[in-house]
Amino acid sequence: MFTDYSLITEEAKVWIYPSSRKFYPNELEGIENKIKTFVEIWKSDDENFKASYKFLYNRFIILVADDENSPLTNADIDTSVSFILGLQQEYEIELLDKMNACFKQGEYVQYKDLKDFKKLLKNKAVTAKTIIFDNLITTKLDFENNWEIPIEESWYNRYL
Structure with a gap:
């Protein structure tokens, strides 16, 4: 309901x-x-x-x-x-691919596959302070508190 x-x-x-x-x-x-x-x-x-x-x-x-x-x-x-x-x-979209990164660049939300995202990090096009969306969270509490966070505070920080 x-x-x-x-x-x-x-x-x-x-x-x-x-x-x-x-x-x-x-x-x-x-x-x-x-x-x-x-x-x-x-x-x-x-x-x-x-x-x-x-x-x-x-x-x-x-x-x-x-x-x-x-x-x-x-x-x-x-x-x-x-x-x-x-x-x-x-x-004609992809909604189930969890091997991607969604992050903010200014007012825009970007969607990149993980390989391209790693290149962006290497080239410093995104930084540890860039806001990323953690689409693997599983509860409403986590969604409200940990969905939009800096890369350095997310599981993506392993790629920094």
Whole structure:
């Protein structure tokens, strides 16, 4: 059942899907409607299940599921991954590639594969202070406190 994000507990599970490109202005309303509709019907037969989403920087899809009173099954997770796979195909984007780096350059969010990101670090095009998105976090608490952090404070710091 769709629940306002602010009402979801800090222990809720989070999945972050970074898009390989920014969504175009003519795609924004459609993609957000699809995400909200999915969250509304995801486990809709379970009145104890609470889920929400965020769609940030026209690039990140964040699904949030409070499964404290209604545990998620493998089938429930498979349903969400199938939804994401459908979006990938429809919008011709990559959402499931976790071997990439998303970081801020000024007001823009950049998406680079890890090999290219390492080159940027080597060439000092990005620094230890550059804000990076840690898309591997798994809880709402971590999302709110540790998603956008300097590279030096992230797991990417091993490449500095």
